[in-house]
Amino acid sequence: MTSGLSALEVRGLTKRFDRPAVDALDLTVRVGEFYALLGPNGAGKTTTLRMVAGLLRPDAGSVSILGIDALTDPVAAKQVVAWVSDEPMIYDKLTPLEYLEFVAGLWGVDPRVSEGSAHDLLVSLGLEAHLNERCEGFSKGMRQKVALAGALVHEPRLIILDEPLTGLDALSARHVKGLLQERARAGCTVIMTTHILEVAERMADRIGVIAAGKLIAEGTLAELRQQNGRNDTSLEDMFIALVDTEAAAA
Amino acid sequence: MSSAGHLSWFVRHEFRLAWREWLAMMTGGRRRRNRAVIGLLIAAAILHLPAYAVVGRFADLRFPLDPSSLIVLSATIFLSWALMLSQAIESVTRVFYARADLDLIMSSPVKLTNIFSVRIAAIALSVTSMALLLSTPFVDVLVILGGARWLAGYGVVVAIGLSAAAVAIAITVFLFRLIGPSRTRLAAQIVSAVIGAGFVIALQIVAILSYGTLSRFAVLNSATAAHLAPGPNSLVWWPARAALGDLEVMLLLVAGGLVMLGMVMAVFAPRFADTVVSVAANPAATIRSRTRAFRIGSRQQALRWKEFLLLRRDPWLLSQSLMQMLYLVPPALMLWRSFSGSSTAIVLITPVIVMAAGQLAGGLAWLTISGEDAADLVATAPLPPSRVIRAKIEVVLIAIAAIFTPLITALAFASLRQAVVTAIAVVIATASAAAVQLWFRAQAKRSQFRRRQTSSRVATFAEAFCSIGWAATAALALTIPGAAIASGILTTMTLATAWKISPKKA
Secondary structure: OOHHHEEEEEEEEEEEOOOEEEEEEEEEEEOOOEEEEEOOOOOOHHHHHHHHOOOOOOOEEEEEEOOEEOOOOHHHHHHOEEEEOOOOOOOOOOOHHHHHHHHHHHOOOOHHHHHHHHHHHHHHOOOHHHOOEOHHHOOHHHHHHHHHHHHHOOOOOEEEEEOOOOOOOHHHHHHHHHHHHHHHHOOOEEEEEOOOHHHHHHHOOEEEEEEOOEEEEEEOHHHHHHHHOOOOOOHHHHHHHHHHHHHHHO | OOHHHHHHHHHHHHHHHHHHHHHHHHHOOOOOHHHHHHHHHHHHHHOHHHHHHHHHHHOOOOOOOOHHHHHHHHHHHHHHHHHHHHHHHHHHHHHHHOOOOHHHHHHOOOOHHHHHHHHHHHHHHHHHHHHHHHHHHHHHHHHHHHOHHHHHHHHHHHHHHHHHHHHHHHHHHHHHHHHOHHHHHHHHHHHHHHHHHHHHHHHHHHHHHHHOOOOOHHHHOOHHHHHHOOOOOOHHHHHHHHHOOOHHHHHHHHHHHHHHHHHHHHHHHHHHHHHHHHHHHOOOOOOEOOOOOOOOOOHHHHHHHHHHHHHHOOHHHHHHHHHHHHHHHHHHHHHHHHOOOOOHHHHHHHHHHHHHHHHHHHHHHHHHHHEOOOHHHHHOOOOOHHHHHHHHHHHHHHHHHHHHHHHHHHHHHHOHHHHHHHHHHHHHHHHHHHHHHHHOOOOEOHHHHHHHHHHOHHHHHHHHHHHHHHHHHHHHHHHOHHHHHHHHHHHHHHHHHHHHHOOOOO
């Protein structure tokens, strides 16, 4: 695969805090792919994605987003990326529509386009009754949905989500998953971290497993099973086996 | 565990939390606490110098005093009480709305009346401790120069701290019953701000109307005040008598404070639980906005619009703006009077305006630059950080211009030169405050505004000294231009030092 076809190409990405959080990581995600990044707590998933989103400066390595060098031209890279963290950061004193108006304004989207899409996004996420209510009284799930709508309103080509389903009820989770799959079908690339392995199993085209800042396994579910030497095993079993092996090796 | 066991355990828990909170506030949450504590002790020792300058000459005062001195001393004690009351109202509001452990406590198998009695006592203790800390340099100076009888001053501080906490709890619970949980928070913030500033401002207004000066002491030292004052044995003078060393009166005042607090505990502790439950049941009133078309504009305009909207909807800012407006009432009144006379005291307006602008700009700059609730969103937006910062500083400048332009325009009709000097000083004070906030910025939630001053002591002092410095420079520019140059250089050096030691030399 050439780099021109990659939505994300990470080479030798390194970040140290007290210890190495991400250790010379190489990662390639193809355009239109739904990629799930798995790993135990503290494996370096969030640090990796924060570096890709431009929230954290790497100590070494390169990040290319749709052919744009994200470290030398971060503004151009950010134009095509959306980031959703596990802690929904929205403004309590704004309504969902006002929040989306602000996000669309920041990304320079024509208001005549963003107004309609903001409304449609919020409705599709089940927030129709709350469009003009200030977010201060919203539950965590509602806030997460507003944050997700904000990430999608500027039509990103790469969506990065860190634990997007945390705190969502079953119906809300279904709304979110449906919306993400719809975007992936439309050619958008989705990279998501999750601890809910069932979600990764069902939704992801490819899965990457990260431990101690390194990618220790990658592929489709079938490829991972093949690598693991057992065709009938679940992703959960494979994940635990991989992480245990890595921990034992360390 | 027995009920008594529960209670002593909870007292220990509250003390531990209060101690850690206080330590974090004093040390700014730094790990090197020993160094921070030594720094604080040195600062406390140095504070004895200004305390000496302020109260040193009063060390020989003894009861009975002349009426004017008695009035000034009593008014000063009353002002301290009002400030403590203001602080206590804030503390009570925090207990109602911001304590993360309320769910745990309410669901535990302990008697809530006891628990909330302890919490009321903790509020009184924290307010009184802070007051004792602040008053220590003054009392120390008086004890060293005037003898041990001034130690009674500590008793007065304890008495007024206890009574202020008791009244604060009563006011907040009353507000809560009167206007409900959703409005009490904002109302309490405004009441707290008005009480803190109201007494001084009222005295200044009377002084301007009666004597044409901004000095509140003109009222307190006036023959009218002396004529209206009650006799020397009146209860009104008890705090002053106690402060001057009347041990019996001091003990009575402390006993009175304890009785007030005990009564408040007995009456309100059982209702505290209901109040807290009501707050939890009504987390936030749903506020709806009208649907309107999305705005057309640049990315910076989007940022500015968001900042203005958030500032407009910020209850803290409303209460602070109200307080700044209150502080501006006396100079505005003086300005109005100066149109009908030729008072030279009008010069005093300039430092008040410059100081208010600097302080308000500091708060606004913190809210826009550091207080970003969606930091990740703004950081991942496709525009350079410099443009984000520029848009946020523009918001501060526009807000300050909107507030102070009318006053400076009115001043121009009285004295064009003074208006020009004031305008320049306001711009410089605003820019200095914004620069300090920029150099010392630390990402935080807007709701953490109250703690902004503990995140960096250097930033807090630099901001305050710059506001005072530019206010003094402006006043001197109008009266002694040569001295203004020296004052301006000193203030610039303060700013330069802040930049030099700042973590972000922006």
